[in-house]
Amino acid sequence: MGQFSVREYCEEDEDDLIAIHDLARPVELQGSCDPRAFVPLRDDAKDLNEFRACRKLVAIGNGKIRGFVGIGDFEIGWLYVRPDSSRLGIGRRLLSRAMALIQEDNSSGTAVSVFVLEANKPAITLYESKGFRITETFTSKNNGYPCKVHKMLSDYNLNCEITE
Numbered sequence: 001m002g003q004f005s006v007r008e009y010c011e012e013d014e015d016d017l018i019a020i021h022d023l024a025r026p027v028e029l030q031g032s033c034d035p036r037a038f039v040p041l042r043d044d045a046k047d048l049n050e051f052r053a054c055r056k057l058v059a060i061g062n063g064k065i066r067g068f069v070g071i072g073d074f075e076i077g078w079l080y081v082r083p084d085s086s087r088l089g090i091g092r093r094l095l096s097r098a099m100a101l102i103q104e105d106n107s108s109g110t111a112v113s114v115f116v117l118e119a120n121k122p123a124i125t126l127y128e129s130k131g132f133r134i135t136e137t138f139t140s141k142n143n144g145y146p147c148k149v150h151k152m153l154s155d156y157n158l159n160c161e162i163t164e
Contacts, residue, residue: 006057006060007058009057013056016064016065017056020068024083025041029147030119032147036143054070055070061088067090067091069095074111075113111154112132117147117150132154133152135151
């Protein structure tokens, strides 16, 4: 794919981001939750509202959106990369940029959190490489289907460098 860049989200990106979510979400659920737990984002009003409410960054490569990350109050969420663009450093770059933005707004030093499905080993490895650690594991429901979830925390100032 070559080089890619990260920029702020704009409203015209919504359809592309929803398509990426809907491609990547079934992969995320593998081994953690019944596949029937997948619901397209447009069909899940609660998640769609959360998606729209968070600040988002998008990764662009070869003129196409390849991934995105959502940022909440001291929380990383919505980190999705197109399955055909995975393992190229896109998720790592999005995470680094999101952490840097949180650090700018985090004068209190509050820990940053992320929630990851237990069997999503690539995501867990990525977060651990950026200083996150599992602090809690619990059973939750994903559209009515049980799944195990890790809560991971990172000190706000760990591994927030931006490498271009």
